[in-house]
Amino acid sequence: MTAELHEELTDPHAGEQLDHGAASSRPLKSRISEPQPRGAKIRGNRPVDQSEAANRFMAATEHEAMHDARLWDLRQKRDKEMHGIEEWEELRNLASGIKEHTLSKLDYYLELFEKNATANGIKVHWAKDGAEHNAIVLEILRSKGVELLIKSKSMLTEECGFREFMAKNNVEVIETDLGERIQQLDDEAPSHVVVPAVHKLRTDVASVFAKTIGSDPDNADAHYLTECQREATRPLILSAQAGMTGGNFVVAETGTFVVCTNEGNADLSANTPPLHIASIGIEKLIPGLNELPVFIRLLSRSALGSPITQYTSHFRGPREGGEMHVVLVDNGRSERLGMEKFWPGLKCIRCGACMNTCPVFRRSGGLSYGATYAGPIGLIIDPTFNVHKYRNLPYSSTMNGSCTNVCPVKINIHEQIADWRKTLAGEGEISPVKKVMMKAAGEVLASPVVYRASLPLGRSALRHLPHFMLYNKLNTWGRKRDIPETPKQTFNEWYRRNRKSQSEGEKS
Amino acid sequence: MSGSRDAILGAIRKNHIQGERPRPAVPLFDQAAPADLKALFQKSLERMGGKILIPDATDPMAPVRQAFVKPGPVVSCVPEFEGDMKITPQTKPTDIAPVEYAVLRAAFGVAETGSLCFTEKQLHVNTTGFLPQHLIVLLDPAQIVYNLHNAYQRPEWLQAHYAVFQSGPSATADIEGVLVHGAQGVRSLSVLFQP
Amino acid sequence: MLVEDKGIPMKVGLFVPCYVDMFHPETGIATLELLERFGLSVEYPVDQTCCGQPMTNTGCEREAAKTEELFVRNFGKYDYIVTPSGSCTNQVRNNMTAIEQTEAVKHVRSRTYELVEFLHDVLKVDAFPWAEFPHRVALHNNCNTLRNLRIASMSERREEPFSKPKALLGMVKGIEFADLTRPDECCGFGGTFSVFEEGVSAKMGQDKVTDQLKSGAEYVTSSDSSCMMHQEGCARRMGVNLKYIHIAQILNGARA
Structure with a gap:
């Protein structure tokens, strides 16, 4: 397939924009195909x-x-952004405090969101797990006769095994985020929450696209590949009967949910077809609009070192003639809330x-x-x-x-x-191996006599670490590292010879 | 489904984290705001990959016309400029797909991030913000706020059903970190300061 | 200095971690001699073994209990416990929770100091007249020492830059610092990680050595022997001729 190259894509000055938001700040072109x-x-x-x-x-x-x-x-780009914001650490404290506050009254804020969103014409659904989420979405899609769904990136739908479920139920799902689309076409999960195909070289992408959307297998230029994907996806976006997004933040007091993307694909997915479904984890709630900028200011700066995502989209109700659904998904979150040590993981904003x-x-x-x-x-x-x-x-x-x-x-x-x-x-x-070794180590180290006896005596002959350090017979230490030279005497021996009597003498 | 709603809320109530966690007060962090927000906006927008059009005192819309370097339909959502295509109540979101240039006015701008806010009021049809190939945006310099805290004090959030901060054109760096504009949304975004 | 303020010499217990005891006795000796230069009464309880870190690090808290008990028995009687290891200090101060928190345990936990922070924060040393190290040196901060003991500012946070080891090394005549491109990056030792996750551990170590080499350093120094044992092991296998020396030795007047 020959993509129609818009002139921006052959812009000789493109390389000067390396300081730009999400991009790499220096060329990282891979040299060989592997x-x-x-x-x-x-x-x-x-x-x-x-x-x-x-x-x-x-x-x-x-x-x-x-x-x-x-x-x-x-x-490093994240660090640079951090240094540009004087109140950075204060923002982190606020973000943490806001999330903790919201989680401490999560039932209240969820009900508040439901009330406000419903009043604005959003249909709110509740799903206790991934299976129920998938069933709810399928029911909505079937009621509208949807066969083609366009979708922006969502880690929650990954949790739910959403694409596999829809494939079994004859709904075609098209991911619209470039990285996520690459991964979908390669039948591979995203490897990173923000840059899903970051583990792939351009040559890997070229070979995936050549097989799936018919690009030139020998052209691994990132501009060309991105353009091919745009051209291949655009007709699907225009013909889809429904669009799906996730939600980065949910504002309880206004009934708004916010989606952040760099490509504008969430806006396309949400606004082009007549039906918009958003799948959102129940931990995404924040109280009100005063709190929202704290997170918007931190998210993209932390993720990519850019001041803000290119698109920050706020949905508060369906557009005229459109329909909007929000599925609030638990999938283990309410249980995690009760885990004394592990509930703070619910503060995560997936940056x-x-x-x-x-x-x-x-x-x-x-x-x-x-x-x-x-x-x-x-x-x-x-x-x-x-x-x-x-x-x-x-x-x-x-x-x-x-x-x-x-x-x-x-x-x-x-x-x-x-x-x-x-x-x-x-x-x-x-693992049994860890358990056995740690039990042995604990016993050896609890006894000075056993411990001293375990040390490598006649050291230069026994060029191995004592077993309490290596814990196993595999000697993984030595595969890629040299073992340290063993000196003539341990510190303990030196001390006994040179200082022990002296210090005891002082005491008496 | 109401069963799941109650089950989820019930589990949350049972598992709520212990201790008072008061709602923090969020300052506006705007004490260091510069006098010239226009200059800061321009700097931020350019960092996000947007361009500023040079104004023309005698013919205010000349920079807009000069920005049309490619042939193709122009849609205008502003009274200052007449496009090739009219948006009517019958216009469907997908009708915007063939558009090469859309001329819009932003509700306001954010100097900190170079963001432009559009709601359904400015977009007429929501897809005018991202289905066209290129955007040309009029922005009243008096409608630039300093930072995002100031931005969320604006009235638009309680009026619109859809509101977007667009900060430069569509961008991706998903392939080896190479920056490409126009991944899915607009390929370029130009701003003309116009009261 | 505290010695003079109180009128009685502080009693300091010297904890020499297993790695140092076994492979780098010179570090233990330098630590002892250095503390003695400041007029402290320093004792090394000869029945000491370990702080319990390998077991705790692996999650086996119960298996660490007896080792922790032994540690408290050995060190309960001292005003301060000083050790040339940040990760062991972190274990004692922040993670020694396998045993009942008696007064003796609390005393030991709150009084255990890593050597650099003891010199910097407790003794407030302002000169090492005997020290001279005319070499280009790259400093490695152990991650526990950096991010849990806060021995230096970290690149992840927006904070005023500070470095206790650099402040001390700055008092050494002739020393020159070599800058790393990723000064705060973990070297991959990670305690039991170094043997359980050997592949990634070694790769991280190789990358660290490469960064040190590119910095033009002749020596690498650190207040933690375990990281350096790992790095040195990688360097030797890579055929890289970098020298690794504990900060205690430099501060005690080693010339090379």
Whole structure:
């Protein structure tokens, strides 16, 4: 397919706009074509092995290097925005406080929103889980004879397995966010909450588009590929009978919901067809319009280092002749609210800043987590959906705490990761290997005599770490790292020889 | 479904987090607002990929006409300028698809972010904001507020069913971080300061 | 100085973490000698083992209890407990919760200091006349030390820049700092992460070493031995000739 190239797309000055909002601040063009590594292997309810998938991602060195550079660049642009806003830390405090306040009166605010939205002509539905959400949406679509649905990006519909459900029920769903569309055409989940195809190189996209929308397989130019997608999607947008969006914020006092995009695809999805359905998690509530700018100011700055998303769209009622539905979805949220240590995860506004800053995420790729939510926020949310399947995820962190400190709503992510490890160990959801090693380590370290005996004696001969440090016979330490030289004597031995008698002498 | 409503609200009441968490007061953070909001708006808009048209004192609409560099239908939602296509109560959202240029007036602008606010009042048909290939926007400099806190004090939020902050043209960087304008919405956005 | 204010010398217990004990006794010796230079009475309880971090870090709190008890028995009698390790300090101060919080436990937890913060905040040291280190040095802050103990400002936050280790190292004659492109990025050690998630851990370590190398540093220093053991292990395998030295040694007057 030959896309009609508008002149803007061949603009020789395009490169000068690298400081612009969402884009990379320097060219990151990949050099070679390399097969795209796929995500974690999903084997029913068996615990996902994130590190196995991460190792495959890192083995694809071009992918890993691009992914790391792209997301680190977003983190740096976020920092630059932060330094431009004097009240940054105050905004974070406010955002956290507003979310906590709303969550403490969530029933009140949900009912207030329902009342105001209904008064403005929005039909409000309630779904306790993903299945009920899907059934509600299908019923609305069937009542209007909808066969083609255009949709903007929503993590909630990913939670609900919405596209798969609709495919089984003969409703064609077209994602309109470029990254999400790439992922849909490649039959792959989004790898990041904001940039769903960030783990792909341009050559990967070229090959997906060549197979699915007929682009030139040898043309991996991002402008060309984006244009091909625009041209291929536009007729679908114009012929769809219904549009679907998520919702970033729900304003209870005005009955408004807000959707933030950079492409304008939520506006297209919502305003072009006569029917607009918005699927929104119940934790998205905020009290009123005074609170909204706190979040709008933080969201895109945290996510992409741009001052605001190109489109920030506010829906307060259907347009003339149109119909608007909001489906409020629980899907585990009300239960999470009661989890003493883990309810703060409900403050999350899905900016992805924790993923961008996470050194593990940047090197692993989002699909390695094998769950709807990847990266630091995923580590603390995913186990609430399925504690057994996601029990390894809280270990995919060095607990360095960078995530907590970029979080615009101040979720104590790294502390919750530690709390999850405790919770998992307490519930017996810990791998046997870890359990056995830690039990042994605990016994050795509790006894000075046993501990001293475990140290590598005759050290230069025994070039291995003592077993309480390695915990296993696999000796994973030495695969890519040298083992430290063992000195002639430990500090303990040195002290006994050089100082012990002296200090005891002083005492007497 | 009312069963689910009650079940969800019931579960929330049972699981509510403990302790008083008062609603924080949000300041306007506008003490450092500069006198020249127009200049700040321009700087912010350009950062978001928008352009400012150079005004013409003798012929105020000349910059708009000069912006039409490509052939194609022009739709106008402003009385100052007559387009090729009339929007009537019968105009459907999809009728806007062939439009190359739409001329709109923004309800107001936000200097902090270079955002333009449109509601159904300015758009006539909501799709005029993003189905055309290009937007040309008239903005009264007197209708520029400093920051987003000021912006949400405006009356439009309680009047309109649909309101959008458009900050520059449609943009994506989903493929290797390469910036492309016009991913789905408009490919370019130009602003003419016009009281 | 507190020693003089009180009129009686402070009794300081020296905690030498397992890694330091085993692989870097010179760091333990430097810490001891450095504290003694300030006239402190320093003791090293010889029956000490560990702070309990490996078990706690893995979530196995119950398995950490006996080790934590032993720690409190060893250190309960001191005015201050000082250790050349930020992550161990963080464990004791913020995570030693497997045991009943008795007065003795609370005392130990509130009185345990990482060496740099002890010198900077408690002793308020303003000179190291004996120290001279004429080398280009890259500073690595352990993540626990940086973000939990707040030993320096962090790049994630909008705050006034400060760095306690840099403030101390700045008093050393001849030292020159090398700037990293990602100074706050975790090096991938992460305690048990380094063995359970070996692949990502090693990759992060290699990236850290590459950044250090590009900075033109001759030495890397840190107040935490475990991170440096990991980084040094990566550097050696990569064939990179960077030298790693604990901050205690530089402050105690090591010349190389």
